[in-house]
Amino acid sequence: MSPRSNGATGVGEGGSVREEGAVPAGEAAHVTAFWQRLGLPGLVDVHTHFMPERVLAKVWNYFDSVGPLTGEPWPITYRHDEERRLAVLRGFGVRAFTSMLYPHKAGMAEWLNGWAAEFAARTPDCLHTATLFPEPDAARYVPEAVAAGARVFKSHVQVGGYDPNDVLLDPVWGLLAEAGVPVVMHCGSGPVPGKHTGPEPVGRLLGRHPRLPLVVAHMGMPEYADFLDLAERYEEVRLDTTMVFTDFGEQSAPFPRAELGRLADLGLGGRILLGTDFPNIPYGYVHQLEALERLDLGDDWLRAVCHGNGARLFDLE
Template sequence: MGGVDLPAPPRDDADVPRWTAELGLPGLVDVHVHFLPDRMLRKVWAYFDAAETHYGVAWPVQYKLPQHERYARLEELGVLRFAPLTYPHKPGMGEWLTGWAGEFAAEHPRAVRTATLYPEPSVTGYLGRAVDDGARVVKVHVQVGAFDPRDPLLHDAWGLLAEAEVPAVVHCGDGPIRGAHTGLGIFAEVLEAHPTLPVVLAHAGMPDFRGAVELLERFPNVVLDTTMVGTAFSERIAPLPADWPARLAEFPGRVVLGTDFPNIPYPYAEQLAAIHGWAAAEPRLGREFLRSVLYDAPARLLGVRDQLPA
């Protein structure tokens, strides 16, 4: 019942394994992590270094480390499986990044195979091959890609994912800045055309949290990820509604852990503490909510539940 039987939230990253163990969990499953080719990642970090120009707020990347150290940090945090997400911003990148992500997963046992897409004539070809090769999730970044998710070139790609029951982690909200084709109303049209499409609304649709809940009500295969939601950083620019924990209680099993590691401007533990706060605030959430969000629901989503400890 609410926070009555909960352990203390994690104080810092080193305290995360204690917290998960006291929840009775063997570790974490994170559906929203970023690993990219090194040259591309350096450009992403340079963009965040200039975040005050882009977003009007500083964004010091917390885990600006070499790739092997970032992977090791996830191991230290107890992340048993994660989805290394990539995202293209021009034609030709989708197939390249999908191939890179496949190679990354083959070399890193805690990573699941992922894919990405871009509206281009070849998209169903490379996406279909990735699904056949075992891709567990597809990243779609409407803001960075600056494309319309309703583009006719994507119609068959959405249909392919719906038929294969492969979820898409979709950044389609207006945060941190509005794009030409962002907004949950726009992506709702994709869901109306493909109502069985499994979708993870990245950042819980930030800043339109109420709109995200409405999509949960309308489409049974939509879930929310927690990426950056409720942290002190995000509360300054996109505060949660006061009834957020109560609304989440209406949708058991439909919230999954996401963090945006390594590109976050605070420690990983802060995201976990925010989620803990929701569980403590609402009597219908509590320990079972945390077990679901942190482990059971994301493991089911990624199709790895049978590979992990009970």
């Protein structure tokens, strides 16, 4: 049975099991206490999902069935309507976030971009997000989205099943590199490998577009070391923390302890960004923050990752 139909539970604060869709009492206070202790004005989360309701419902249906694919149930902790999801995120003190959305086939991206532009217009704390797909129209609608104010793009190589080096995307990457618009790309092979996932296609892409501001989602889980290599090689490559270091993430794709030194240096150097995957996470939001804190990389690192790096990337300071 799917998590939705059986009253599923997920990992909550401190790794405890919790009921799906039930925001725990006091969670906002715990999140707020985290960033206030660090002397921050709030959090900048570069990897959150808002999309048309019927599209989001299909995404949730996918996660409801991801257990048979990975052997791990994936209940949606914040399965609420849009208004409540926004209220929860703002209650956590997230001062800037994204509406990561993505097509799984041709003909969807431009429509999604129209929705995202409207969402950003009525949601001033959301960074105007757009997406793309390898199709002839991408050469038209991507520059149109940039001209309309898009501040970040989402590319989902795994779900879209495309090679980022597809010739139809070459003018798009060049345009985004020149405009300095970041692209959050799910290109790692977790939770399930795809035909074009992994560091090799991204390495080829960056070889041709070395100035592309690329944010590797999930730190490239599980190919962490390879994507850290790319971040050290290309100064515009960053990585987001989405689901990494959490109890859930560590079960299937533990971050190698030998790489903590590089993680520390890249974070202090502006290259690691807070991402959470809200609302599509099987645990409480605060657990991602606790997972970062227990790395014991220091308060300066936490301040950079949870606010400063994202604020500088998007000129929020």
